[in-house]
Amino acid sequence: MSTAAPRTTGQDRLWSVDEHLEDILAAVRPLEPIELQLPDAQGCVLVEDVMVPVSLPPFDNSSMDGYAVRVADVAGASQEYPAALEVVGDVAAGQADLLHVGPGQAARIMTGAPLPPGAEAVVPVEWTDGGLGEGPVHGMRARSLGPEQTSGQVRVYRSAEARAHVRAKGSDVRAGDRALEAGTVLGPPQIALLAAIGRGTARVRPRPRVVVLSTGSELVQPGEELRSGQIYDSNSFALTAAARDAGAIAYRVGAVADDAETLRSTIEDQLVRADLVVTTGGVSVGAYDVVKEALSHVGDEDEAGSGIDFRKLAMQPGKPQGFGSIGPDHTPLLALPGNPVSSYVSFELFVRPAIRALMGLEDVHRPTTRATLAADKALTSPKGRRQFLRATCAKGIVRPVGGAGSHLVAALAHADSLIVVPEDVESVEPGTEVEVVLLG
């Protein structure tokens, strides 16, 4: 775009990082929830309170391998004066038809098996002779090795209180309790609880499908031969990986040449599988900035919220940025600058929060901390720009890695954090406390 005189409105004014982020988060709506099988719901946000349909455990059951007994029958039992009980059979986990334990009787019972009617407590097998009549034992003989112990006599060497080694019905959760609240992120323990109460599916917001494409006629696929003037496409690989890290299902379309029509039709093709489109490159003020050219005029101009807005941000790296929506479903699109470091920092600041907002997560941002700057000399930062410097951060100390150049992808690969230098700061002395974004 070229004008006869400097313009002070629209895309020529500088927007702050916070303004841009606010606009993105105001426009991005959480995806519509769907019912997913538990394994597919991992990492997703639950959209409904889940109530407990059946108490857990669903029945009184044994917490030990041992014998189900009546308390009076083992009262006063000791090593010297064991109680001798008639074994009336086995109760295994999962068994439905239960024995009745009468006075003077015991049933061999396994961990998790229902406490049989008549029994009041469980004595662990280690407190008995295991029915062998030869003193205390350490375990049971496997059932498959012989059924002889399911009858006969067992000696019990210790007394037991009522309910000893019995897990009461409903002691974990009760029918009607709320198991999980809407908004819970489903990690392994939450999936455990849902499965335990019999829920094979969960109503969650799905992972967003993110289409990543880079633009630039200079871009060559890694592994191919590099000719004069060409560089390898790294952005589409890096941002696809970063989108996955953020929780998305990411599709790497790869590099598109600097041709507005090709780019427009490629993006339109991809919309069918996109909840969010991310492009890199072509957003600056150059004559070949095809993303800007291709997308400045998309969308129905009569309809609010359609079309891509290109802006200059008061940040370094990452000054030129585009954001808006595209296609019949108003799919959000973020157009990032093409320098690898600019695009990665822009992803962290704008795309990652957008992905997490689509997922319905409350906490969309990377954690930040404050740390003391360790450096040989003062950091310099352009006035009026918020600067993000690659750094390593440990134990309250943060050290810059590499320089400020937006092409220093090698330094990025050795950083674990970004130092944030505010807009009004032009120099940061070593020893100063600074804000740090932890890249995790």
Add this chain to the structure above:
Amino acid sequence: MSTAAPRTTGQDRLWSVDEHLEDILAAVRPLEPIELQLPDAQGCVLVEDVMVPVSLPPFDNSSMDGYAVRVADVAGASQEYPAALEVVGDVAAGQADLLHVGPGQAARIMTGAPLPPGAEAVVPVEWTDGGLGEGPVHGMRARSLGPEQTSGQVRVYRSAEARAHVRAKGSDVRAGDRALEAGTVLGPPQIALLAAIGRGTARVRPRPRVVVLSTGSELVQPGEELRSGQIYDSNSFALTAAARDAGAIAYRVGAVADDAETLRSTIEDQLVRADLVVTTGGVSVGAYDVVKEALSHVGDEDEAGSGIDFRKLAMQPGKPQGFGSIGPDHTPLLALPGNPVSSYVSFELFVRPAIRALMGLEDVHRPTTRATLAADKALTSPKGRRQFLRATCAKGIVRPVGGAGSHLVAALAHADSLIVVPEDVESVEPGTEVEVVLLG
């Protein structure tokens, strides 16, 4: 297993948590490395130093959209006395055949495009009239809108030093430098660097394939009807999710009934796709503990390191544990107890480190911290056992969630950490500083 008298050796002695973990980590070897496409290598550990084959950037290039000029031609240029230069053409990113910029000449140049021979610096388009002869501009007209600006005259309003706005060849990395060290975990920035230097693949240790199965005739698939004496299978869902969280490719086989032969043949069937097998249930002293029965006698007894060893650990929850290897490839197998909380805690303590060791990661453990116990009353812990209590931890304060019962899966779902009560501690007063495992 039953004996006539108490035994003091072998599986009847109590093993410490640390002994068991040491034995597991001593036995589990990192998987053999393979060459993977970059997107498949995400999260994996690089096994070789990667050297830079070609300097980055591979050629001097422009960091701005503007005009490539000779320094002498713009010396002393100002708003009042601009330098007027003949535009000899465009240099776009990816362009191989370059113009020559002679005295009094300039070439329009785009960000990332090679600096043409003869030119010494780049002046940003904002320092010029963009070739329009009407004062300073803010950008270029898209090439597709008309080729007229690739020739004619441009006025430059500021001088430029040599190399201004030029990114030097090799200023990011130089050919022969080490880009990444063996042992690096490949996150998005490392993938960016590998792609940028032209590496389409990386030699890494693959993600381990982990087969998860639960055992128990009482187990019913979530979503199905629960009959008397039955409970829902939650372990296979929870541990499959936890294995994925740890970095594995996890396969949920689901629940197997308490029959040793079925279990043995199911496991043997699965070995073809397993780098690690995890079972839950059937490891205790009961007569139906089929995992123990099925696996105590597998493996070639003449061969060292084959077979599964069943132990009692000095921990709560999670006392009964099995570990060893199985099948012709000595695939490691961990047999965890069947209670949902016991199996989950056991997974965190033993299986997660094993998965991460298979991946070749150096840091196999969850992070721990110290925090102050907030509780209504003292915590009690059995003497001689290391106890792990579900808790929530924030800002240096840790609070227990739910009770100590190993079946309290509801409490687990609301915990984010585990309080560790050492073996020699039987009571912990509120206000005491305790060790906490952060479940992240």
